[in-house]
Amino acid sequence: MNLKEEVESINNEIIEWRRDFHKHPELPFEEERTSNIVENLLTEWGLETERMARTGVIGLLEGEEEGKTIAIRADMDALPITEKNDVEYKSQEEGKMHACGHDAHTAMALGAAKVLSKYRHLLSGNVKFIFQPAEEGAGGAEPLIEEGVLNNPTVDAIFGMHVAPEVPSGKIGLKPGPIMASADDFKLTIKGHGTHGAQPHEGVDPITIGSNIIMSLQQLISREIKALKSAVLSIGAFKSGDACNIIPDRAEILGTLRTLDPELRCYLKDRIEEVIENVTQAMKADYELEYICQMPVTSSDPEFIEMIKEVNENMNPGSNFMIDEPSMGSEDFGYFLEEVSGAYVLLGIRNLDKGLIHPLHNPKFNIDEDVLSSGVELICENVLKYLNDEK
Template sequence: MQIIKGLIEKHYDSIVSLRRHFHTYPELSAQEYNTQQRILEELSALGLAPHKIAGTGVIAKLQGALPGKTIAIRADIDALELQDECGKPYQSQTPGVCHACGHDGHTAMLIGAAKTLVELKDRLAGTIIFLFQPSEECFPGGAAPMVEEGALADVDAIIGTHLWQSLSSGTSGISYNRMMASPDSFTITIKGRGGHGSMPHQTVDALLVGAQVVTALHTIISRNIDPLEQAVLSIGSFKSGDTFNIIPDTATLIGTVRSFTMEIKKIVFDRMEQIVSGICLAAGATFQIEKNLGFPPVINNPQIAEVFANASVETLGAENTLTIDPVMGGEDFSVYLEKVPGAFIFIGTGNKDKGIIYPQHHPKFDIDEKALAYGTEIMVRTAMKLSSSNENLKR
């Protein structure tokens, strides 16, 4: 429907203004009180009856004039603990807090979708549920509390979008199965026996043991995982010792494992235990491994992904609707997908000509704001297609 594009053009300036407002005044996970209030005000002004959910989240319902399915659209609303260096007039005014992942845009797009769908109410089949979710950036995340408080009650399917810098503005990317990995973390604490740096023979050098562990752990993916399978193991922190002439008695390693299946996850963590145990035994050290299993992987429903792709073709053209490989980042949108069928799509935001080249979670991260119109239109078209569909949606 051409009317959709026209309505989004009508609301585009307000969507951009909202995105800039949220970018200027970001709030961390579970602290999105002002963000929540602004969302409530915007949705109430549309004649909807939004209410709070999961602490700092918001849920609202739009009933169409025609019979149909109930479709949920989700946006995450929290920011990151990061200093904003985007250098724009809308740069964060909150020290050490920054929307460097695009959630400000997600929130603005979903409000824009609500504005558009309200004007299409007479043509709308079924019911649209707008979910503004807190705490995506902070494990255990906000999706589980949303579900526990009834966000998916009577919902037939759910969709979500993510602004994605590595894709060019004017394109979208979707996978018809695996989309995003399960993000797990671990902490390895190695205990040795400290001593004077001039007398290493009297010690069990935890730093040296830790270094051997780091090297050995990186063989797990290359030597124990099928090369055709997808998995990542990375060490992000290695802390041991404080001064030049003291051999430390403790080393702490913190890292992440990314995978798509429980089988691969088990292989990685089992081998981790074997490797750390063997190296520590040989050195005379002891160890402890703490595992923190994260969200499930985001696995798109192929049927709904196809509807998403068709909506993108109508918005951006077939040549700009890309089938992409899965990414190893994680997302708690997967929690919804465990309950109802759904799909997740990336909306490109990169633009080298505008200097928009910095990746997610970078202090200079920004987006090409034209992507806000594209993402809003794709969400509206997908929601309307699904709500009016006669097909049985299966997980």
């Protein structure tokens, strides 16, 4: 078989799927239309389908010979953003947009499913397509795992790909080990005692206490963490009071912690609460802390990355793009990689000539559709390589 020609023969379909999804974006756990389209197509191509995690769709392609199982994950949800692109396939849903490329991920996974379904006789094992809901903050990976997506049959390896506007169009971004950070969010409520602004001695000021906490938390990074370690602690909101002459009784602080090291993550989580407890106690206040461990580090298996590197070099010589530094952004694909071996790679879409330069989550974000077929081919080639090598 000539896989490249097979993929090229359905390139227009892949683009049409992507544009259709782009016109009809759906927010996390609301991907009903997208899921229905995905499920109908997978069924048409002979895959066994199952619904999981409310709007997730799982498609199982069984090879003619027994073997291992590799999973392909594609996220489907959109963002609450109003699109500013002037294109024929512009979002028709006010305040919703595929500004993170999940429309492309879904379309490419469908393309791979269609192509591979024609060659199940070449598969010594199974391919499980995981069309995941709610990657954008709502956490779709965890409920899928809890509901058994990695079982029956047991998934031995998993592959994920994300379009990347920071990588040149057509290049494949590869990095062994950590490629994206863990993400923890916290909400701190400081409970003071309100009073007149002219009589601060009669109250407990949550604003000054909060200011002390924020400065102390920043010193955790600059004075307790080795300079060569990666950690980011950012405060995104500090809310308190609404009058110039009233010291309020409460303040609210919202923040996020990003790390690339699970041990460092645990250390900083404990230290954050210690700092908050000690500062509030010293300044005669109480507090409530809601700390949410959102997503783990996304870390690719070096051996799996080497396999992809070899496959891609054979496909498109010179298109490997080795990434030197991981991103401190986060991705819930890390939950899958905590359970099974696999890799998370980037598909470059940055094209200066076409004006495709806008970052993810930007209202003018768009992709270079010319690279979609390369993404589909890469998925297919890695599936065949993995299953055939295991044979």
